[in-house]
Amino acid sequence: MNNKLTLGIFGFGVVGQGLYDIIKTKNLNLAIKKFVIKHPEKKRSLPAELFTTDAKAVLNDPEINTVVELIDDAAAAFDIVAAALKAGKNVVSANKKMIATHLKELVDIQHQHGTSLLYEGAVCGSIPIIRNLEEYYDNELLHSISGIFNGSSNYILSKIFNDNLAYDTALRQAQDLGFAETDPTLDVGGFDAKFKLAIVASHAYGLYIAPENILNIGIDKLSTSDIQFANEKNLKIKLVPTAREINDKDVILYVLPKLVSAENILYNVENEYNGVLVKAAFADEQFFYGKGAGGHPTGSAVLSDIAALRYGYRYEYKKHIDAGSLGYSTDWEITVYLRYDDEKIIEKLEFTSISERYYAQDFKYVIGKISLAKIFENRDAINRNGVFIAEIG
């Protein structure tokens, strides 16, 4: 079975262009019929008849059997993807926010309409983590999945810890290189990593958890004191999303900065690279490392999905069907470093134990144990200038 694919592609940005670059080098059984774009006035490198601004030109064209969705706007992307799946077309998307937010609905639509939605490019660019969770670790007992899922914030942290750049300088450099958006909150605030974590957790544990119920605190409140603290202890700070099965009933999910030592495999993941660490009962520690963003790495993941559609590939969502017994929990203690300005927050957070305290006029911190639920409850009080939290260990 090698079905000829006729593609309609929404978006012609960096990933769309990357995809086009890849497809033209290959003798694949597929053709791009139409790109749907928003700005017809922009100069394009391809013939004008390939472009349209009308979504219906793709969605209503029976010859187009495969839709590739590569636009930024998550709400518009959902409408396109849902409509395409309902119209009997298979879909490839790289829109992590859209997928994380609507996953259950999208799975239901796939089942109702017998269509397939693939989204490897949405999670850690070229790293084939979804495919491996679906196909290869489908019978494994997965203790945890964690890693570095956001290239922009990792680039900034690398520049801070390896080249002694200030946070603002590193952020500007990341923006100049196209790794970070003009409004970088999605990246440095840990939202992008959280969307990816939600998708990963779904394929690892069969859970649909709405992103708003998952804790994410980013690296944007990092101060020179925090950096000095880490440096003195030969640690680096990384932004780490974590999914962990804490017992045979409960899974925890959170995104927090983390102080990591040289023994941690994430310590050496630098710049725009991503890494995914899978800990499993039998396979033990597996680590996947590669470029997490950029037109070509993401384009290559999107192309792998497109190629798989030629053979009728679909995610089985076996863990959603089989298990059903795992639930989502925030009842779990972690050890954190917390820099703060005002004692009140220490009371609020109800540390269950404190192992270190440091006071100076312009730098106060505690190290102690605290429940995820308490951090989540007080996330607005933590996520402001004057406070920085990072997991330890």
Place this chain on the structure above:
Amino acid sequence: MNNKLTLGIFGFGVVGQGLYDIIKTKNLNLAIKKFVIKHPEKKRSLPAELFTTDAKAVLNDPEINTVVELIDDAAAAFDIVAAALKAGKNVVSANKKMIATHLKELVDIQHQHGTSLLYEGAVCGSIPIIRNLEEYYDNELLHSISGIFNGSSNYILSKIFNDNLAYDTALRQAQDLGFAETDPTLDVGGFDAKFKLAIVASHAYGLYIAPENILNIGIDKLSTSDIQFANEKNLKIKLVPTAREINDKDVILYVLPKLVSAENILYNVENEYNGVLVKAAFADEQFFYGKGAGGHPTGSAVLSDIAALRYGYRYEYKKHIDAGSLGYSTDWEITVYLRYDDEKIIEKLEFTSISERYYAQDFKYVIGKISLAKIFENRDAINRNGVFIAEIG
């Protein structure tokens, strides 16, 4: 499609036991009917009726639709696997030597009999490299695949470079831990890594290259002078198999010790871990890291293959069918460090250029460029005490 599998398993060693441990924890649609063993007198942890010494009890049993081959003897393994495939049974094997040596024949048998042979466990234990080459990188332009494919020799090198152990002490420790065989040549001589490389090259480039045509030189001639040389330059020595597309017609394959710097991702692969580095045109650098050996990691790979057979999975060997245009070459220059005792070898090897020479009474080396073909031609002259070769860069 979820076919019930009834298994006949050849071998009940560390991987067979690991597999049994995994299967019993899971509610899979499969049953183990029989283990074929060589030594009926050994005490077993399972009921006696599960064991037989008669291969025909499995091969001629129509109820057994899946054979798992986990024995050491490559010749006997080939007979079993070929017979099972011809008898209409699907097969999972972890025998790298057998597969590397007979791959073309095994592919032909699969095609003739419509059966499927999977062997993820044969290459780097738990790392899903074959599956990803088959499924995920099937449309990628692969520049190279290299890495650390042999856990025993890597364990020895880690002990030498991190803990200052002598080669013999490190080897004995590896043997005590069960990482190395009593006759360690297969591991430390680079043969095991070469078998894996041949299998990887087949799935990456569609080539069947007989192992005897692939250069392998191991780490067993390493001396304290070589170790000191590496240490002074902050390098480590790793045993690295390499497959590389050098132009659009030719692929080179070789296994050599390599001097790697801290910037190289293989520098931090320590002890019994394996790492596979894939460099691709679009996905860029991808790295897979995990446990390369041991009952559970290999057992988990074997189980993934068994589980995939429930869904009728088979390797497509697409690159063998599609491409056909790539050939195997040894016409390629690499830069090496060569410690030697007798000037004659330098003449023989016909270095095309020499950039460094060092002479002392008990330590002489050159650094220079040399063709793979010349190394292969003179492999016996190199592979003896008094000489050590390692790639640089």
